[in-house]
Amino acid sequence: MGYRVVMVDLKEDxxxxxxxxxxxxGSFCIGRVTDVSDYLAVKNLASSLDDAENFSKLDVIVNNAGVNLDSLFENMSYEQWDRVLKVDLYSMFNVTKNLLPKMIENGHGSIVNISSMSWMGNVGQANYAAAKAGVIGLTKTLSKELARHKIRVNAICPGFIDTPMTRAVPEKYRARFIERIPLRRVGEPLDVANLVGFLVSEEAAYITGEVINVSGGLVM
Ligand SMILES: NC(=O)c1ccc[n+]([C@@H]2O[C@H](COP(=O)([O-])OP(=O)(O)OC[C@H]3O[C@@H](n4cnc5c(N)ncnc54)[C@H](O)[C@@H]3O)[C@@H](O)[C@H]2O)c1
Incomplete structure (x- = not known):
C-alpha cells in the first residue's frame, strides 16, 4: 500500500x-526488537524513530501483539493473568500513548487494534477474554476522543486463524472447530490483513469505533 513500515516484535529475527x-x-519495512508490554521500552522505541530516516510522520498504528496462556480460572496463576493482560492490553496503551503525539501532529491517522472473538467469554481464557474485551472499550473510547484530530480507531475480532498461536491446537479440536465455521475453513492471516488494509485506507474514511469480526461466520 506504499507505507513505510516499522515491524515490532520480541523475536530477535x-x-x-x-x-x-x-x-x-519492494516496500520499505524495518524491524525493531521491543517488548510492547514494557512502557519504557516502547517509549525508547518511539524516541529512536524520531531520529530514524523518514519516520517523522505517522499515519497508521496496528496494535497486534498478543499471547494466550489458557487455563480454567480456578487454576490460573497470577503470572498467567498478569502476562496476558500486559501483552494483550497494556501494550495498546504503551504503543498508542507513546506514538499518538506524532499522529496528532500529522493531522490525521488510523489505529487498528486486534481483539478476538474470545472477548465475549471463552472457557479457559478469563485472562485473554478480559484483555480482549478491554481492547474494545479502549477502541470505542479512543474513537470518540480522537475524532477531532481526524484519527479513526477500529478493532478487529479474528475467529480461528491459521498462525503459530493456533497451530498448537490438536487436530481433532481443529476439525471440530471447522465444523462450526459456516465457511468451513480456518482463516488465513491475509483474511485479517486485508481488513486492516481497508480500515487504514481512505475508502474507510467514515468508519470509526467499529468492531469487525473476521471469523468465516463463526461469530455474527
Ligand atoms: N490466530 C488466531 O486464531 C487469533 C484469533 C483471535 C485473535 N488473535 C489475535 O491476533 C493477534 C496476532 O496473533 P497471531 O495469531 O498472529 O499470534 P502469533 O503468536 O503467531 O503472533 C503474535 C506475535 O506477537 C509477538 N509478541 C508476543 N508478545 C510480544 C511482546 N510482549 N512484544 C512484542 N511482540 C510480542 C510474538 O513474538 C509473535 O510474533 C494477537 O493479538 C492475537 O490475540 C489471533
Missing amino acids: VDDRAREISNNT
Whole structure:
C-alpha cells in the first residue's frame, strides 16, 4: 500500500523478516526488537524513530501483539493473568500513548487494534477474554476522543486463524472447530490483513469505533 513500515516484535529475527518483506514486495519495512508490554521500552522505541530516516510522520498504528496462556480460572496463576493482560492490553496503551503525539501532529491517522472473538467469554481464557474485551472499550473510547484530530480507531475480532498461536491446537479440536465455521475453513492471516488494509485506507474514511469480526461466520 506504499507505507513505510516499522515491524515490532520480541523475536530477535524481526529485522531479518522485515527485510525479507521489503525484498519480496519492494516496500520499505524495518524491524525493531521491543517488548510492547514494557512502557519504557516502547517509549525508547518511539524516541529512536524520531531520529530514524523518514519516520517523522505517522499515519497508521496496528496494535497486534498478543499471547494466550489458557487455563480454567480456578487454576490460573497470577503470572498467567498478569502476562496476558500486559501483552494483550497494556501494550495498546504503551504503543498508542507513546506514538499518538506524532499522529496528532500529522493531522490525521488510523489505529487498528486486534481483539478476538474470545472477548465475549471463552472457557479457559478469563485472562485473554478480559484483555480482549478491554481492547474494545479502549477502541470505542479512543474513537470518540480522537475524532477531532481526524484519527479513526477500529478493532478487529479474528475467529480461528491459521498462525503459530493456533497451530498448537490438536487436530481433532481443529476439525471440530471447522465444523462450526459456516465457511468451513480456518482463516488465513491475509483474511485479517486485508481488513486492516481497508480500515487504514481512505475508502474507510467514515468508519470509526467499529468492531469487525473476521471469523468465516463463526461469530455474527
Ligand atoms: N490466530 C488466531 O486464531 C487469533 C484469533 C483471535 C485473535 N488473535 C489475535 O491476533 C493477534 C496476532 O496473533 P497471531 O495469531 O498472529 O499470534 P502469533 O503468536 O503467531 O503472533 C503474535 C506475535 O506477537 C509477538 N509478541 C508476543 N508478545 C510480544 C511482546 N510482549 N512484544 C512484542 N511482540 C510480542 C510474538 O513474538 C509473535 O510474533 C494477537 O493479538 C492475537 O490475540 C489471533
